[in-house]
Amino acid sequence: MKKLMNGAQMKMIDTYSIQEVGIPSLVLMERAALCVTEAVLEKIKKTDKVLCVCGSGNNGADGMAVARQLTERGISAEVYTTAEEGKGTEELNRQCAILQKLGIVFVNDIPAGEYNCIIDAVFGIGLSRTITGRYEQIIAKINAAKDTGSLIVAVDTPSGINAGDGQVMGCAVRADMTVTFGFAKCGLCLYPGRIYAGELCVANAGFADVRTIPEIWEQAAFTMEDTDIAAFFDRPADTNKGSYGKLLIVAGSENMAGAAALSARAAYRTGCGLVKVFTHENNRTVVLTHVPEAVMVTYKDTADIKEKLAGELDWADCVVAGPGLSKSDTAKEIVAEMIAYQPKREKRLPVLLDADALNIIAENRKLLSGIAENEGSSKQYVYTPHMGEAARLSGKSIAQLKETSCESAKELAQKLCGVCVLKDAATIVSDGSRIYINTSGNSGMSTAGAGDTLTGILAGSVLAGRTQKNGKENASYEFFEKICMGVYLHGRAGDAAADRFGNAGMKAMDIADAVANVLKEN
Ligand SMILES: NC(=O)C1=CN([C@@H]2O[C@H](COP(=O)(O)OP(=O)(O)OC[C@H]3O[C@@H](n4cnc5c(N)ncnc54)[C@H](OP(=O)(O)O)[C@@H]3O)[C@@H](O)[C@H]2O)[C@@H](O)CC1
Ligand SMILES: Nc1ncnc2c1ncn2[C@@H]1O[C@H](COP(=O)(O)OP(=O)(O)O)[C@@H](O)[C@H]1O
Ligand SMILES: [K+]
Known part of the structure; x- marks a missing residue:
């Protein structure tokens, strides 16, 4: 039997791991990003160009860490971000500053046909409302790139999919693969989220063991294997x-x-x-x-x-x-x-x-x-x-x-x-x-x-x-x-x-x- 979490439960696991157990947030993030990097490296060629599209929350911070790790491995990885300078989460600001020091290229568009692979790190479990305006355009551009043959890898969830019920919140990224952290999310097992997620890979990001916390463990949905x-x-x-x-x-x-x-x-x-x-x-x-x-x-x-x-x-x-x-x-x-x-x-x-x-x-x-x-x-x-x-x-x-x-x-x-x-x-x-x-x-x-x-x-x-x-x-x-x-x-x-x-x-x-x-x- 395998537990499935919704966004709120996953957030509790995150908070418990960081605040109660003391695992530093950036350590969890590094491990999470490494899982994405490894999964991407299995799918792309050494000469492929990658674009990490990053939002202003910690999902975006994951995406930036992936850009850094891919660069370390000799892959050409660039970043598009919606975050204004210094206005992201603490982790995002840290990741962003590191990328700038490393000279990683920040671009200001998501042109279809230019990148072999796009990392979707716009929204993860923090998606909280219907997507409109600028974000809707960004997601449309990621999907347009998919239509020209780019491989789309979603970080934690395809942006736009509700992690709890699998519904599309206005619009969503159609991923080829989703690397999700800790536990599979209910919304990635329910339709239509299951289709948007593509191949689902559950990665161990090093969260603390929560089996003894009934508010999380007993309340969580489950599936069989x-x-x-x-x-x-x-x-x-x-x-x-x-x-x-x-x-x-x-x-x-x-x-x-x-x-x-x-x-x-x-x-x-x-x-x-x-x-x-x-x-x-x-x-x-x-x-x-x-x-x-x-x-x-x-x-x-x-x-x-x-x-x-x-x-x-x-x-x-x-x-x-x-x-x-x-x-x-x-x-x-x-x-x-x-x-x-x-x-x-x-x-x-x-x-x-x-x-x-x-x-x-x-x-x-x-x-x-x-x-x-x-x-x-x-x-x-x-x-x-x-x-x-x-x-x-x-x-x-x-x-x-x-x-x-x-x-x-x-x-x-x-x-x-x-x-x-x-x-x-x-x-x-x-x-x-x-x-x-x-x-x-x-x-x-x-x-x-x-x-x-x-x-x-x-x-x-x-x-x-x-x-x-x-x-x-x-x-x-x-x-x-x-x-x-x-x-x-x-x-x-x-x-x-x-x-x-x-x-x-x-x-x-x-x-x-x-x-x-x-x-x-x-
Ligand atoms: N140590 C950790 O914490 C770890 C976290 N991890 C990673 O963090 C992710 C969760 O990060 P997160 O909680 O920061 O939420 P995230 O998904 O980035 O989105 C929040 C941002 O989006 C915004 N926003 C929301 N809806 C919107 C809309 N419709 N339209 C527009 N904006 C909207 C929202 O804006 P606000 O509501 O604040 O105005 C906020 O800026 C998780 O999925 C995993 O990838 C892993 O690395 C493991 C370690
Ligand atoms: N696309 C699908 N994926 C997985 N299971 C499916 C799919 N379509 C149908 N099923 C399963 O097949 C069964 C169909 O049951 P039902 O609609 O009662 O059929 P019938 O009345 O013809 O016997 C259900 O258990 C349903 O979950
Ligand atoms: K995402």
Whole structure:
């Protein structure tokens, strides 16, 4: 697990390192700049010309230090700065004075086509308002240079991108690479900031260890990495299929079989012990053709559907409900029964609600209050809305949700009394307080059925943690973390499917099957 910081948290880390621990500001800056210099040297030729475009804050000071370090290495590096003499930060004034003594050239324009590489050091985490006027022109000139083939390397953040939410504050530099300090910033993992950042390189600038400072560490968002996968999906030798959980998938509707098949296949590929599909009788052949390992429980009409479902809920260790379910009266009855059933059970059943189950809830607020009354703090419900479904659940527009995705996921989790997986190109998971930002996946996953595979993978992830080497439930990971891991694994499976079939040609079933490859390789 890797922490992600916003601008304010990073500022606290900066201040703590300097004021509490006593690491001099210029030492941090020198190390930060060295990381940029090394990254640039890997990308350019000895004869290339570099221009460092520096603002009047410490981001600009970093840029000046980079100009000095490149000059030391024999590279032609010049500086353009917006800072008036003596009016920058203390560090900037120091860096500027050194450059003047060294005779480094200061220029007064950013001509397109003249420099092979431009270092964007206009704004970093100190960007505090919408960019207009002179700064807008500077950013336009950096982008124009990019269009003529200059390599653009951003220092800490692409200038104009909000480090917290990834939004463009008026305009922003389109970098080829961003060297960011200490921690990846949330805004460089969220869209559109993630695109503006280009290749992201997280550099160790020597900040003090902040793991013991809850205001920073506990509050920070996080993401998963490949190195986390093995621990979640550990499979001890002395186990049987019951050790990996019994999953009930309530999905599909009359002649809608694909969603159930995708979810079930993905669940098995994630390591589920036993998967039962509860669906309309007409779907039996299709589901079994794709997942012969599945157990089928089918219905033809609503006659005894409640009793049938209750029996299966008793059997299950986890339930997925909603993919391909439709909004028929039968589907509505199923969702209502599932919610009414929870308080009757001694042990709370993890219930993952997706697609039409969410639409049914959005249209019937009584169901929501049913959940709210019984859930308390147990948080066993997981909701997986895409932006359209989230708009229906929250009453916000899709544009609003995208601009405030972290806050929106948090609010939805609170409102729905569970864990919200707000699906998008950068999926956010929240339990109402914590924020997970997903960094895996690709545009090939924008394909029908990709969400159905997510439900199976999430269930697999929840159930994988059931067993530890001693046969007891794995308490090392919280329910919320298991869901975050499922989201990460889904994206990695999408990446593996794209490696094999390409972004355009891959399809949802490829994602389901590729989970096996990802688990095998990690
Ligand atoms: N030891 C350290 O401290 C270390 C710091 N590090 C580096 O410092 C960076 C943070 O530096 P920072 O805090 O000085 O902020 P920075 O990003 O340079 O911007 C502030 C300036 O921009 C201005 N401004 C803001 N918005 C504006 C707008 N829309 N339009 C116009 N102006 C605007 C703002 O003006 P003001 O609001 O004061 O009027 C101020 O002048 C960080 O990202 C990293 O690169 C690393 O070297 C590690 C060690
Ligand atoms: N560009 C992308 N990058 C990363 N993940 C993506 C991208 N597009 C879609 N996804 C993921 O694929 C899934 C699509 O789900 P959803 O929209 O519910 O599809 P469907 O309803 O067709 O099954 C989500 O988990 C989403 O995060
Ligand atoms: K910058």
